[in-house]
Amino acid sequence: MAAAMTAIRLYDLQVRDDRRPSPFCWRIKYALAHKGLPFDTVPIGLTDIPAIEGGAHKTVPIIDDGGKTVSDSWAIADHLDKAYPDRPPLFASPAERELCRFVEASLFVSAGRSLLMGYVKDIHDHAHERDRAYFRQTREKLLGSTLEELASGRAERLDAARAGFDSVRLTLKGGAPFLAGANPGYADYIVAGLLLWVGSIATAPFLKADDPLLVWLGRVQDLYGGLGRTSPLNAIAA
Amino acid sequence: MAAAMTAIRLYDLQVRDDRRPSPFCWRIKYALAHKGLPFDTVPIGLTDIPAIEGGAHKTVPIIDDGGKTVSDSWAIADHLDKAYPDRPPLFASPAERELCRFVEASLFVSAGRSLLMGYVKDIHDHAHERDRAYFRQTREKLLGSTLEELASGRAERLDAARAGFDSVRLTLKGGAPFLAGANPGYADYIVAGLLLWVGSIATAPFLKADDPLLVWLGRVQDLYGGLGRTSPLNAIAA
Numbered sequence: 001m002a003a004a005m006t007a008i009r010l011y012d013l014q015v016r017d018d019r020r021p022s023p024f025c026w027r028i029k030y031a032l033a034h035k036g037l038p039f040d041t042v043p044i045g046l047t048d049i050p051a052i053e054g055g056a057h058k059t060v061p062i063i064d065d066g067g068k069t070v071s072d073s074w075a076i077a078d079h080l081d082k083a084y085p086d087r088p089p090l091f092a093s094p095a096e097r098e099l100c101r102f103v104e105a106s107l108f109v110s111a112g113r114s115l116l117m118g119y120v121k122d123i124h125d126h127a128h129e130r131d132r133a134y135f136r137q138t139r140e141k142l143l144g145s146t147l148e149e150l151a152s153g154r155a156e157r158l159d160a161a162r163a164g165f166d167s168v169r170l171t172l173k174g175g176a177p178f179l180a181g182a183n184p185g186y187a188d189y190i191v192a193g194l195l196l197w198v199g200s201i202a203t204a205p206f207l208k209a210d211d212p213l214l215v216w217l218g219r220v221q222d223l224y225g226g227l228g229r230t231s232p233l234n235a236i237a238a
Numbered sequence: 239m240a241a242a243m244t245a246i247r248l249y250d251l252q253v254r255d256d257r258r259p260s261p262f263c264w265r266i267k268y269a270l271a272h273k274g275l276p277f278d279t280v281p282i283g284l285t286d287i288p289a290i291e292g293g294a295h296k297t298v299p300i301i302d303d304g305g306k307t308v309s310d311s312w313a314i315a316d317h318l319d320k321a322y323p324d325r326p327p328l329f330a331s332p333a334e335r336e337l338c339r340f341v342e343a344s345l346f347v348s349a350g351r352s353l354l355m356g357y358v359k360d361i362h363d364h365a366h367e368r369d370r371a372y373f374r375q376t377r378e379k380l381l382g383s384t385l386e387e388l389a390s391g392r393a394e395r396l397d398a399a400r401a402g403f404d405s406v407r408l409t410l411k412g413g414a415p416f417l418a419g420a421n422p423g424y425a426d427y428i429v430a431g432l433l434l435w436v437g438s439i440a441t442a443p444f445l446k447a448d449d450p451l452l453v454w455l456g457r458v459q460d461l462y463g464g465l466g467r468t469s470p471l472n473a474i475a476a
Contacts, residue, residue, distance in 0.1 A: 118309035
């Protein structure tokens with residue numbers, strides 16, 4: 001970059017103990033690090049979102065890049081590739097971007113709902129006190145059940161969610177260190193973000209100790225000076 | 239290309255009525271067309287494979303490219319990108335290749351086994367007479383059940399397999415015409431190959447008539463002069 005760079009500001013969901021659970025914020029933290037762009041995170045609670053940057057955004061991540069505000073993880077990723085073309089691309093080709101959308105869609109379908117239902121009570125319990133009523137109300141409506149009812153059937157839900165990552169396990173069996181191949185890419189950040197979300201709040205470990213996903217996840221956590229270890233995590237594996 | 243081109247020879251699995259079911263051969267037919275490489279298909283039955291090109295290959299596709307023989311669809315795709323670098327690439331970046339492997343793995347996990355179990359009796363019944371005993375023996379061993387037992391429970395299997403394509407439906411909901419984005423790519427050929435396989439032999443249609451997959455599939459079938467309509471198909475949707 002020709003000009004001296006101002007750090008990009010990332011509004012990052014925060015829960016108790018300064019944990020940062022949002023899988024969508026995780027992928028943007030990795031995206032910023034991938035491009036070598038300096039950034040500061042601004043921790044916010046769920047109910048703080050309407051007060052940020054004029055209240056135009058309903059979800060995190062939100063970034064402020066030198067006065068320009070962008071929300072939605074895909075819009076942010078596109079903004080970063082467009083605004084910083086001399087930095088390593090997140091998407092080396094349009095097809096890579098679309099296939100990363102397939103990765104997101106695929107895990108959403110195979111694991112998303114069972115993962116959310118299995119851990120929604122833990123997410124609630126880790127939220128800031130001021131966010132809990134809002135969280136309970138919106139999530140119980142979304143899932144059609146009380147958080148306590150959902151928690152009672154969680155063993156089967158977590159079995160289903162664990163199997164929902166078989167596509168990732170089978171891909172990694174090919175021997176490449178990352179889902180994007182020899183080097184890490186946005187697909188890795190999408191999937192790692194899901195597991196860091198779970199690790200941030202899970203009171204029951206998600207993966208088995210011999211799960212091959214753990215080797216890959218450790219590799220992603222080590223990237224960029226250990227970015228994936230900068231927020232308190234519970235045990236991801238038992 | 240500087241030199242006059244000799245058509246590449248593709249050994250293509252053939253069943254009754256000159257149907258060409260192999261999903262792995264389909265992706266290579268599309269790969270060759272994508273790169274604008276002329277090719278001739280040589281129809282072969284399952285039990286002919288050991289007699290081809292010295293018997294070094296156990297599965298189709300097998301190509302003979304000016305005397306060089308390559309088998310395995312991934313090895314063939316890599317060969318084509320390497321041997322014809324001035325033609326449109328199958329994989330514009332290493333990450334695109336790896337993510338196509340994720341697409342394959344993901345559908346294998348979500349739909350592969352239920353699709354095979356649901357249609358294995360139909361595959362048998364469409365095979366050439368001389369291939370049937372071999373097919374029955376190997377598939378019954380693989381699936382741990384007789385073809386007739388598998389056929390009896392197929393409604394539930396096909397429901398599961400149909401749901402196994404939800405990742406594709408959700409991705410296409412984003413509005414791009416192809417899984418690879420604005421232009422078709424290898425991920426499209428992988429998924430279309432699975433559906434053309436089913437369409438080649440299914441005596442019970444796989445998709446519902448209002449399935450959004452059909453619009454996309456029709457688009458892929460139309461590519462390259464209607465390549466996806468060059469083999470007899472049964473109804474894909476009811």
